[in-house]
Amino acid sequence: xxxxxxxxxxxxxxxxxxxxxxxxxxxxxxxxxxxxxxxxxxxxxxxxxxxxxxxxxxxxxxxxxxxxxxxxxxxxxxxxxxxxxxxxxxxxxxxxxxxxxxxxxxxxxxxxxxxxxxxxxxxxxxxxxxxxxxxxxxxxxxxxxxxxxxxxxxxxxxxxxxxxxxxxxxxxxxxxxxxxxxxxxxxxxxxxxxxxxxxxxxxxxxxxxxxxxxxxxxxxxxxxxxxxxxxxxxxxxxxxxxxxxxxxxxxxxxxxxxxxxxxxxxxxxxxxxxxxxxxxxxxxxxxxxxxxxxx
Numbered sequence: 001x002x003x004x005x006x007x008x009x010x011x012x013x014x015x016x017x018x019x020x021x022x023x024x025x026x027x028x029x030x031x032x033x034x035x036x037x038x039x040x041x042x043x044x045x046x047x048x049x050x051x052x053x054x055x056x057x058x059x060x061x062x063x064x065x066x067x068x069x070x071x072x073x074x075x076x077x078x079x080x081x082x083x084x085x086x087x088x089x090x091x092x093x094x095x096x097x098x099x100x101x102x103x104x105x106x107x108x109x110x111x112x113x114x115x116x117x118x119x120x121x122x123x124x125x126x127x128x129x130x131x132x133x134x135x136x137x138x139x140x141x142x143x144x145x146x147x148x149x150x151x152x153x154x155x156x157x158x159x160x161x162x163x164x165x166x167x168x169x170x171x172x173x174x175x176x177x178x179x180x181x182x183x184x185x186x187x188x189x190x191x192x193x194x195x196x197x198x199x200x201x202x203x204x205x206x207x208x209x210x211x212x213x214x215x216x217x218x219x220x221x222x223x224x225x226x227x228x229x230x231x232x233x234x235x236x237x238x239x240x241x242x243x244x245x246x247x248x249x250x251x252x253x254x255x256x257x258x259x260x261x262x263x264x265x266x267x268x269x270x271x272x273x274x275x276x277x278x279x280x281x282x283x284x285x286x287x288x289x290x291x292x293x294x295x
Contacts, residue, residue, distance in 0.1 A: 002030075002055035007048045011174045011220070012230045015041030018048065024208045024215045027258045029062050034215035042229065045198055045221035053172065059217055060132065083246045088118045094242065095119070095161050098190045098291070103160035106184065109167030110147065113139030129154050151180050158186040165194045166287070169218040178234040182294065191236065191292040194244060199223040200286045201275035202248050202255070211254035212247075212286070224283065227290055236292040243279060248272035248286035 009016055018037040025033050037048045051059060095105065102123035107116050110128035112135050120126045120143060129148040130136040136147045148154045162185055171177050181191055196212035197203070198221040203210045213221060228238050249272035256264040272286075279285040 002051045002058065004049040004055075005052040007046060007050070010039040010042060010044050011046075012044040012226055012233075013039060013042040015039045017041065021045055022208050022213070024210075024213045025258075026059065026215055027211075028214070028217075029059050032216075036213065036215065036221060042226060043223070044226040044230075045223075047215050047219050047221075050172075050219055051216050056172075056216070083250065084114065087244075087246065088115060091115060091163070091165070092118050092122060094289070095124075095163070095190070095192070096122075098192075099160050104157055104186075105161045105163070106154060106159045108151065108162065108164045109170065110139055111135050113142045113147070115163070115165060116143055127155060127157070127159070151177060154184065156184070158189070159184050160186055160189045161192065162189070163192045163194075166196070168193050169195050169214075169220050169222065172219055174220065174230065175234065178231060178236070182235045185294060187294055189293070190239070192289055193227070193231075193292065194287060194289045195222045195227070196247070196251070196287050197223055197284055199225070199284045200248070201278045201284065202252050202271050202286050205271055205275075206252070206255040206259060209255050209259040211251050211258060224288065231290075231292050232295070235295050237295045238290060239293050240291045241283070242289040242291070243276075243285035244287035244289060245276050245279075245285065248275040248279075251286055 017040040019040055021036045021038040023033050023035050025031065034047050034050070036045055038045050103125065104127070105119055105124045106127045106129070108129045110116050110130045113128060116126045116128050116139065126143065126145065128139055129151055130139055131149055136149060139147045162181055185191055198213070203212065224241065231238065249268060252268035252271040253263050253265070256268050275286055
């Protein structure tokens with residue numbers, strides 16, 4: 001039986017008063033329902049209560065958890081992997097646009113190492129961190145280099161780029177983690193954080209069925225309004241934010257499966273299309289990449 005812990009202070013503003021936001025089911029592993037609360041002071045959303053550090057691992061034990069394996073079938077997984085090859089090139093182009101030349105790169109939550117492999121092949125000196133034993137083993141074998149299990153184990157080199165691709169929402173202790181990024185990043189380096197946006201159009205359409213809530217693995221649920229002050233108070237300035245337009249379609253496919261028990265491809269496509277169309281006006285894309293530098 002999982003042990004739960006309750007967060008009593010908001011990690012963004014230290015507020016101690018919370019209101020119910022949504023109750024969501026864990027469709028991937030446990031079928032249990034978890035509460036998402038919203039801070040009354042700043043609006044930050046978090047899964048609360050949540051599994052503690054000793055219990056959270058059991059909620060990742062699924063072959064469907066695609067970032068931790070290189071196999072898997074089904075149309076949605078096939079689409080994910082097809083799009084991934086394109087997005088890997090896009091991510092590489094983005095970091096190359098931020099750095100004058102390939103340098104030291106750290107990918108936190110690197111999974112099976114696909115992004116690091118792409119960077120390594122183009123001259124970047126790579127380092128990775130991945131807590132999942134199986135994914136870390138696959139990445140180490142693929143990259144022919146050791147992968148750290150914890151952020152505290154990462155070499156204290158100064159990194160030109162640090163990336164987290166849909167990872168920050170899984171991290172329990174935000175403040176100490178962001179402080180560690182500040183220590184590891186070079187003074188002119190860039191920190192790239194990609195996370196779902198719970199203020200997006202598709203999040204509002206699907207509500208409790210929105211797949212990117214992914215409770216209880218997603219401990220925090222970011223928006224452009226709440227992520228900026230979180231990093232500002234820990235010594236970072238937001239330089240830019242970039243859309244991840246494919247996420248609206250992929251997340252919508254998963255969300256329809258949760259909502260009606262099967263994937264509705266027509267609704268998924270139309271919802272993704274509408275979400276991206278609205279995001280061009282509002283900036284609230286389904287997922288966003290935030291680019292931070294040291295203040």
